[in-house]
Structures are given as structure tokens and as C-alpha cells.
Amino acid sequence: MKKLVLATSNKGKVREIKELCKAYEVIPYSELIEEFEIVEDGDTFKENALIKARAVYEALGDEDAVVLADDSGISVDVLDGAPGIYSARYAGADANDKDNLYKLIDAIKEKGAQSSPAHYTAAIAIVTKGKERVVHGWMYGTALTEARGDGGFGYDPMFIPEGFDKTLGELDEEIKKELSHRSKALTLASKILKVL
Numbered sequence: 247m248k249k250l251v252l253a254t255s256n257k258g259k260v261r262e263i264k265e266l267c268k269a270y271e272v273i274p275y276s277e278l279i280e281e282f283e284i285v286e287d288g289d290t291f292k293e294n295a296l297i298k299a300r301a302v303y304e305a306l307g308d309e310d311a312v313v314l315a316d317d318s319g320i321s322v323d324v325l326d327g328a329p330g331i332y333s334a335r336y337a338g339a340d341a342n343d344k345d346n347l348y349k350l351i352d353a354i355k356e357k358g359a360q361s362s363p364a365h366y367t368a369a370i371a372i373v374t375k376g377k378e379r380v381v382h383g384w385m386y387g388t389a390l391t392e393a394r395g396d397g398g399f400g401y402d403p404m405f406i407p408e409g410f411d412k413t414l415g416e417l418d419e420e421i422k423k424e425l426s427h428r429s430k431a432l433t434l435a436s437k438i439l440k441v442l
Contacts, residue, residue, distance in 0.1 A: 258399035383430030
């Protein structure tokens with residue numbers, strides 16, 4: 247079974263990617279080398295995904311490694327696309343998922359809105375010897391000013407996907423998997439992995 251090294255130690259992302267890439271032995275890079283800080287200073291999800299994948303590929307020192315990095319986040323229309331690439335650190339560098347979630351809920355309320363059109367973006371970068379590829383996936387819906395359900399992670403409890411009346415925090419895992427921006431991007435990424 248081919249190894250796929252993830253340039254993340256985010257447990258939610260690792261779990262989701264393992265679930266969606268069953269043909270591979272998915273290993274967070276932190277199980278192979280010591281975790282290190284990667285400065286994500288790109289202006290787009292694509293740039294940040296590539297920064298992470300390149301950094302881990304170089305740090306591994308294994309030219310046969312296949313490194314996959316995801317950069318994803320939520321963009322809310324009423325906030326002019328914020329938090330966008332800052333989704334993971336919206337409430338500050340040491341914030342957790344709940345801090346970020348409630349900061350976003352408060353930011354929408356401050357605009358005098360009860361909800362807003364919003365979308366998730368996932369950019370997945372794959373770095374191997376001499377090759378770099380990036381694919382994207384999107385999920386559109388509505389951001390609420392309340393958290394509902396305790397499934398998923400991140401902003402899931404406040405996001406209702408288009409065509410549904412439940413948040414990602416309330417929806418069944420199987421349904422969520424079909425809708426997810428990350429699963430759409432991973433479907434494309436798996437096609438690239440097959441031909442590497």
C-alpha cells in the first residue's frame with residue numbers, strides 16, 4: 247500500500263482524509279518527523295497548500311515521498327469573504343475551533359444579519375519528486391448566527407449546505423462526505439495520485 251504523508255496534524259483533517267483515501271496508508275507527517283512551524287504566508291488557499299506540502303516534502307528528505315497538504319476555509323459574503331485563508335486562526339493564533347466558530351457568529355451578527363451566503367474552499371496540493379499539483383473543491387450554502395449539532399469540526403455547526411435544512415454539525419457523516427469541499431478536492435487529487 248502506497249504511503250501518503252499529510253502535511254497536517256489537525257485530527258479532524260487527518261480523520262477525514264484517511265476516510266476518503268482508503269487506497270493509501272495515510273500518515274500525518276508528525277508521526278515521521280518532529281512537528282515544525284510552517285509559515286503560511288500565501289494570499290490564496292492554493293499558495294498556502296503548496297507552502298505546507300513543499301515544507302514537509304523537503305523536511306522528510308525522502309525523494310520517494312508523496313506529500314499531500316490541504317488548505318481550506320470558509321468565506322462569508324456579508325463579511326466580504328472573511329475569514330477565508332485566515333479561517334484556522336480567525337480568533338487568534340492560539341484559538342481553538344470553538345473560539346473561531348463563535349467569533350465568526352459574532353462577526354455576522356455585528357453586520358446586523360441572522361445568516362449569510364457562504365462557501366467553503368479546499369485546495370489540495372500534492373508534492374512529489376519534481377512534480378507539484380493543486381486541485382480545488384467547493385461547497386456552497388448559508389452561514390448561521392447559531393451553532394447547531396456537535397458533529398464535524400471547525401465551522402460545521404454553523405453552516406447549512408445548499409439544498410439542506412440541517413447544519414454540517416447535524417448531518418449524517420455519509421451525506422457530509424458527499425457534499426464536502428474536501429471530499430470533492432480529494433476525488434480530483436486521487437485521480438492525480440493514480441497517475442503519479
